[in-house]
Amino acid sequence: MSPTPDYAFYPTTHALGDGIGAEDYRRALEHSNAAARPLSLYVHLPFCQRACFHCARRPVTTSDTRLPEAYLARLDREMVLTRRHLDAGREVRSLQWGGGTPTFLSLSQMSDLIDRLDARFRLAGDRDREYLIEIDPREADVLTLRHLEALGFNRLSLEVLDLDPAVQQAINRLQGPGLTEQLIDEADRLGFHSVNLNLIIGLPRQTREGFTATLEQVIAMAPARLSLFHYQHHPERFPPQRHIRAEELPTAEETLEMLDRALELLAAGGYVHVGRDRFVRGDDRLARQAGRARGRHDLLGLGVTAVSRLEDLHVRNPLTLDAYESALDQGRLPTAVGHRLSLDDRLRRAAIETLMSELSLDLAALGDDFGLDAERHLATPLSRLAGAEGAGLVERRGMRLNVTPTGRLRVRQLATAFDAYLPAPWPWQASPTS
Ligand code: SF4
Incomplete structure (x- = not known):
C-alpha cells in the first residue's frame, strides 16, 4: 500500500513521469512571468549526521562537513540557470530551507547560501516576508538561532516527534525536551514570528500514556503552532525503516485512540485545528489564510529531490546527489520528471x-x-x-x-x-x- 500523501501539492509525485523535462520547465517559468503570481523558493539541504529509522526523506548521511561546499556550488548553478527565465522584478516573499538537516551547514556556509540566493533572486526584505527553516533541535543551539535571525529567518519549524525515550530509542533519535525548550525561549527573545513544533503519531513503542505525556510537555512549551503528522511504515521504499520492528508499531486502534486523546488535549490547551495536520494557539485565522494563499504561489524547488510547482506544471529534480550534480555540471537544469496538469x-x-x-x-x-x-x-x-x-x-x-x-x-x-x-x-x- 502507498503512503497517504500529505497533499502539500496535488497531483503528488505519483503522477510525475519521464515525458516532461528541463525544456518544459524552462518554458513554464517564462510563461509564469505573465501571470506574476507570488514567488516562493524551497531549498533542499539533504545532509544529516545520522539516520533516524523512521525517516522517509532520503537524506545524505555523513559526518564530512566539507561535503556541502560542492553542493552549494551546484545549487548556485541551478539558481543561475533558473533565474535566466524569470523576470527580474519578481520578488521572493517566501523562502524555506528544508532537508535533511539544514543546520548541518556551518554558520559561514549558511551566510554564503543566503548571499547567493540574494544575488540571484529578488528576496523580499520587509517584515511580512516569510523565511522558514526546519530545525533538528539536536543540531542547533542559541548561536545558530541568532545567526539565522541575522540572515533574515523569521519562522522556525522544530522536529520534536515524540519525547518518550523508549520511542526515541526505537527511531534512533535521542533528544531531551530541554533542547527544544531552550530554542523556543531564544526564538521568542529574538522576535521570530512563529515557532512550529512537529510531532509524529504512530511511531514504534508509542503508547497512549507516553504520547499523552509528550503532548502535555509540548503544550506547556506553548509554541504558536503544532503539526501532528502520521508515521507511515514503508520499509520497502525507505531503507532506514527496516530497523523498525513492525510488531512495535501501535495498532490502528491504538493510533486512533492517541489521535482522539491528542485532539482533546490540544483543544484543552487552547489549540485550534486549522486544517491539514496543523494546530495554532488561539483562533489564528491568519494561519489558515496563509495556508490557502500558499497554494497560489509559484514554488521553485532548488536542490536534490526538490519539487517545483507552477500553475500547470510540476517537476522534480533527481533523487540522487550524483544525478543532480551531473546535470548541473553539464550546464542544464536538473529536471528529472514532471507532470502537466489537466x-x-x-x-x-x-x-x-x-x-x-x-x-x-x-x-x-x-x-x-x-x-x-x-x-x-x-x-x-x-x-x-x-x-x-x-x-x-x-x-x-x-x-x-x-x-x-x-x-x-x-x-x-x-x-x-x-x-x-x-x-x-x-x-x-x-x-x-x-
Ligand atoms: S528524520 Fe530528519 S534528521 Fe532524521 S535522518 Fe531524516 S531528514 Fe535526517
Whole structure:
C-alpha cells in the first residue's frame, strides 16, 4: 500500500513521469512571468549526521562537513540557470530551507547560501516576508538561532516527534525536551514570528500514556503552532525503516485512540485545528489564510529531490546527489520528471486543498470557479466519500461537504477520495443502503 500523501501539492509525485523535462520547465517559468503570481523558493539541504529509522526523506548521511561546499556550488548553478527565465522584478516573499538537516551547514556556509540566493533572486526584505527553516533541535543551539535571525529567518519549524525515550530509542533519535525548550525561549527573545513544533503519531513503542505525556510537555512549551503528522511504515521504499520492528508499531486502534486523546488535549490547551495536520494557539485565522494563499504561489524547488510547482506544471529534480550534480555540471537544469496538469487535475487539486484547509467543500462554488458541474465531474470521489459519511467522518448537506470533528484528523485520508493517481484502496465503503 502507498503512503497517504500529505497533499502539500496535488497531483503528488505519483503522477510525475519521464515525458516532461528541463525544456518544459524552462518554458513554464517564462510563461509564469505573465501571470506574476507570488514567488516562493524551497531549498533542499539533504545532509544529516545520522539516520533516524523512521525517516522517509532520503537524506545524505555523513559526518564530512566539507561535503556541502560542492553542493552549494551546484545549487548556485541551478539558481543561475533558473533565474535566466524569470523576470527580474519578481520578488521572493517566501523562502524555506528544508532537508535533511539544514543546520548541518556551518554558520559561514549558511551566510554564503543566503548571499547567493540574494544575488540571484529578488528576496523580499520587509517584515511580512516569510523565511522558514526546519530545525533538528539536536543540531542547533542559541548561536545558530541568532545567526539565522541575522540572515533574515523569521519562522522556525522544530522536529520534536515524540519525547518518550523508549520511542526515541526505537527511531534512533535521542533528544531531551530541554533542547527544544531552550530554542523556543531564544526564538521568542529574538522576535521570530512563529515557532512550529512537529510531532509524529504512530511511531514504534508509542503508547497512549507516553504520547499523552509528550503532548502535555509540548503544550506547556506553548509554541504558536503544532503539526501532528502520521508515521507511515514503508520499509520497502525507505531503507532506514527496516530497523523498525513492525510488531512495535501501535495498532490502528491504538493510533486512533492517541489521535482522539491528542485532539482533546490540544483543544484543552487552547489549540485550534486549522486544517491539514496543523494546530495554532488561539483562533489564528491568519494561519489558515496563509495556508490557502500558499497554494497560489509559484514554488521553485532548488536542490536534490526538490519539487517545483507552477500553475500547470510540476517537476522534480533527481533523487540522487550524483544525478543532480551531473546535470548541473553539464550546464542544464536538473529536471528529472514532471507532470502537466489537466483541467481534471486542477479541479481535484482545488477540491483537496479546500477540503484540507477549510474542512469543508462547497461543490457549487467549486463548479463556478471552473465553469463546470463539479458534482457530476467528481461523481466517483463523492460516491467514495459516501462510505466515509457512514463512518461519521464527513456529512453531506446539499452541495456542501463538511468534515466532522471525528473526521478532522483523518482529513488526509478523506482527501485521497479525490486523488486520481493513488493506488491505495479506499478504506471506507458505502453501505448498500446509503
Ligand atoms: S528524520 Fe530528519 S534528521 Fe532524521 S535522518 Fe531524516 S531528514 Fe535526517
